[in-house]
Amino acid sequence: MSTLEIKDLQVSVETEDGPKEILKGVTLTINDGETHAIMGPNGSGKSTTAYAIAGHPKYTITGGSVTLDGKDLLEMSPDERARAGLFLAMQYPVEVPGVSMANFLRTAKTALDGEAPKLRTWVKDVNGALDRMNLDPAFSQRSVNEGFSGGEKKRAEIAQLDLLDPKVAILDEIDSGLDIDALKVVSDGINAFASREGKGVLLITHYTRILRYVKPDFVHVFVDGRIAESGGEELAEELEANGYAKYIGAAV
Amino acid sequence: MTAVDTSLDSIKQSLELDKVESHLHPEGSFDLAAHPVPTGREEIWRFTPLKRLRDLHTEAAFGGTLDITEQLAEGINVSDDASGLLGVSGFVPTDRIAARVANAAHGTALYEIPAETVIEDASVIIVRGTGVEQAVAQHVVVKAGRFSQATVVFHFEGSATLADNVEIVVEDGAQLTVVTIDDWADDAVHVGHRHVKVGRDATFKHIEVTFGGDVVRSDTTAEYSGPGGSVELLGLYFADAGQHIEHRLFVDHTAPKTKSHVVYKGALQGHGAHTVWIGNVLIRKVAEGIETYEENRNLVLTDGCQADSVPNLEIETGEIEGAGHASAVGRFDDEQLFYLRSRGIPESEARRLVVHGFFNDLIRQIGVGDLEEKLTATVEAELAKNVLNNEKDNA
Numbered sequence: 334m335s336t337l338e339i340k341d342l343q344v345s346v347e348t349e350d351g352p353k354e355i356l357k358g359v360t361l362t363i364n365d366g367e368t369h370a371i372m373g374p375n376g377s378g379k380s381t382t383a384y385a386i387a388g389h390p391k392y393t394i395t396g397g398s399v400t401l402d403g404k405d406l407l408e409m410s411p412d413e414r415a416r417a418g419l420f421l422a423m424q425y426p427v428e429v430p431g432v433s434m435a436n437f438l439r440t441a442k443t444a445l446d447g448e449a450p451k452l453r454t455w456v457k458d459v460n461g462a463l464d465r466m467n468l469d470p471a472f473s474q475r476s477v478n479e480g481f482s483g484g485e486k487k488r489a490e491i492a493q494l495d496l497l498d499p500k501v502a503i504l505d506e507i508d509s510g511l512d513i514d515a516l517k518v519v520s521d522g523i524n525a526f527a528s529r530e531g532k533g534v535l536l537i538t539h540y541t542r543i544l545r546y547v548k549p550d551f552v553h554v555f556v557d558g559r560i561a562e563s564g565g566e567e568l569a570e571e572l573e574a575n576g577y578a579k580y581i582g583a584a585v
Numbered sequence: 586m587t588a589v590d591t592s593l594d595s596i597k598q599s600l601e602l603d604k605v606e607s608h609l610h611p612e613g614s615f616d617l618a619a620h621p622v623p624t625g626r627e628e629i630w631r632f633t634p635l636k637r638l639r640d641l642h643t644e645a646a647f648g649g650t651l652d653i654t655e656q657l658a659e660g661i662n663v664s665d666d667a668s669g670l671l672g673v674s675g676f677v678p679t680d681r682i683a684a685r686v687a688n689a690a691h692g693t694a695l696y697e698i699p700a701e702t703v704i705e706d707a708s709v710i711i712v713r714g715t716g717v718e719q720a721v722a723q724h725v726v727v728k729a730g731r732f733s734q735a736t737v738v739f740h741f742e743g744s745a746t747l748a749d750n751v752e753i754v755v756e757d758g759a760q761l762t763v764v765t766i767d768d769w770a771d772d773a774v775h776v777g778h779r780h781v782k783v784g785r786d787a788t789f790k791h792i793e794v795t796f797g798g799d800v801v802r803s804d805t806t807a808e809y810s811g812p813g814g815s816v817e818l819l820g821l822y823f824a825d826a827g828q829h830i831e832h833r834l835f836v837d838h839t840a841p842k843t844k845s846h847v848v849y850k851g852a853l854q855g856h857g858a859h860t861v862w863i864g865n866v867l868i869r870k871v872a873e874g875i876e877t878y879e880e881n882r883n884l885v886l887t888d889g890c891q892a893d894s895v896p897n898l899e900i901e902t903g904e905i906e907g908a909g910h911a912s913a914v915g916r917f918d919d920e921q922l923f924y925l926r927s928r929g930i931p932e933s934e935a936r937r938l939v940v941h942g943f944f945n946d947l948i949r950q951i952g953v954g955d956l957e958e959k960l961t962a963t964v965e966a967e968l969a970k971n972v973l974n975n976e977k978d979n980a
Contacts, residue, residue, distance in 0.1 A: 387927050390919060415929035427924035431942030431949075440938060441928035476942065477924075497928060 335402055335418060335500035335531050337363040337386075343396035344378075344385045355381045357558035358397065363501060363533040370536045370544060370569065373555030374577045379537045380424065382555075383505040387421040388414050401501060416445055418500030422490040422507050429477040434489070435459065437477045438496060445497060462495040465525075467518055483510035491522035501533040502526060508543035520546030541573040556580040610837065610867055613677030617688055620681035629680060632861040632893055634829055637800045639746045641682050641720060641776055647689045649719030651712050651745060658706035661735060662699065667692025670726045674752035675808055676780035683778045683804070686750045690724040696737060700730030700756070707736040707764075707953065714745025717772050723749035729761040731784075736953055738764040741775065742797070750778045757784040757811060762792070764956060768963075769797035777803040783843075785811025792951055793849075794960060795822040795830050796967060802831040809840035818847045820862075821947055821960070823967050824890070826855025834879070835865040838872035847879035850947045852940055856889035864896040864910065873904040883914040884943050886936075937968050 344356040385392040388411035399406045443449045460470045466488035552568040554561045561580045623630040668691040678684035755761045783789045807816045824830045836845040864879040883892035896910040925935035944964045
């Protein structure tokens with residue numbers, strides 16, 4: 334079982350002109366087995382939602398709550414949130430020079446499980462996850478995200494999702510910068526994860542392209558720090574045809 | 586001044602190939618009288634805590650002893666009489682401590698790799714200090730004969746007040762790696778000078794690791810006796826509370842088509858931890874077609890530390906392949922820590938990983954298998970002692 338419940342989430346960031354409110358009350362529940370897509374124009378607060386839930390220090394929560402299976406995520410440090418079952422695939426995965434993917438993945442898995450993974454099966458698991466993302470086994474000897482192409486970074490994020498097996502995955506613009514072949518590989522990975530027992534997916538995207546391969550149960554349109562409209566898959570099709578013009582007009 | 590005068594001058598200048606008006610290149614002298622006692626205001630001394638040098642820079646008597654254990658690979662010759670070799674590498678003292686050592690110690694030891702001898706295993710010289718009260722002066726020569734290949738490791742440990750001059754000659758076509766590990770006890774003072782002369786098409790690699798000691802100051806200078814020589818200087822240091830670690834490097838491109846690559850990385854932690862890195866490169870007029878790059882990165886782990894980093898590049902000719910430098914002093918990167926933590930890795934472990942990676946990035950360039958493993962272990966031990974302790978303090 335896994336339920337991510339976001340209630341009236343309000344978030345601000347520190348700017349030179351003082352705090353700026355970015356999320357103005359977001360309410361959203363992701364139940365077991367559901368895939369939600371958040372769409373919206375640039376600056377509408379999509380990524381802020383992802384990072385605020387994951388606990389990035391840049392964002393200040395000014396109101397509302399976020400719980401995972403009833404546990405208050407906002408009380409937790411970023412690593413505690415991950416250990417509670419949250420995963421964030423980042424739009425720009427960070428380079429960590431000198432730390433091999435193998436070392437990083439093993440350290441993360443050990444932290445999540447509370448014990449080191451069994452050596453023999455683990456190497457097989459890692460190679461399998463890399464292979465499913467069309468990444469060579471030698472990839473695990475490279476430094477985390479260092480010198481990876483844009484597509485390799487995104488595929489490595491999904492390989493991590495596969496291996497670390499969280500309850501809820503937030504994928505922030507996982508489709509940006511991918512060519513069509515890489516998009517299919519990444520989508521297959523997301524679908525494989527979503528089909529596991531009791532998983533939730535929150536897919537944040539600027540484009541409808543990925544929604545041809547990852548079918549969302551719900552689509553939410555973000556405008557100016559709020560959900561302007563929610564619907565099913567058909568909402569994405571409408572956005573594909575008409576864009577965000579009507580929402581932006583309404584917000585102004 | 587007329588245009589003709591100006592062009593005459595520039596022709597004269599361009600013809601004057603040997604003399605360089607360079608602040609990076611002071612005139613040296615073996616005469617102690619030419620080196621007055623420093624006050625601390627001199628450019629080359631301004632970062633150094635003179636009061637903690639136990640009078641090495643004034644007139645401390647050299648009466649102490651060291652325990653030296655040699656684990657030499659087959660093929661390398663050692664001699665304790667190298668008295669005729671003072672200045673064999675082209676070394677001329679440019680500061681008072683080097684001049685004092687040159688006057689007090691003539692050829693303490695010579696390690697010689699005969700020409701065309703290729704030695705796989707590293708030769709390890711363990712230098713153990715036996716106390717700080719009596720200062721020690723040493724003059725050591727390492728000579729790699731033509732087309733030889735070898736690795737020599739100097740491992741310093743224990744307590745000492747040591748001033749040493751190490752002269753290194755890498756003859757034509759030879760490949761020599763020298764590793765210097767300052768793994769001193771907390772009370773040691775070590776002021777070292779190393780001078781290397783790199784022959785035609787020869788390769789010299791120096792790996793300098795500085796962890797221990799109260800004050801460690803090392804000068805490393807390299808010059809070339811022929812074209813095609815290559816110098817790689819890699820450094821790794823970790824300064825704890827109260828420690829002063831100073832590395833001064835000078836690569837003098839005295840021949841064409843030569844290369845130099847300098848990378849020093851350090852971490853600082855604790856009140857009063859101070860590191861200094863001076864990276865000087867001089868490209869002389871004669872040194873056409875050379876390539877040089879120098880880099881220094883410092884990771885400041887806590888408040889109360891100071892890292893000084895000063896790269897200097899002096900270029901007398903534009904006819905070169907490339908010249909660059911980079912210098913940075915920074916704290917933990919929040920984005921790196923967040924990324925690691927977002928995967929469930931606790932903060933202390935994430936910090937440990939970042940520092941491990943910071944050094945590992947350098948360690949993997951060393952190219953001496955055994956040593957890489959050893960250093961990784963040493964870094965891990967240092968991190969366990971320090972970074973993790975710090976976490977406990979904060980908790």
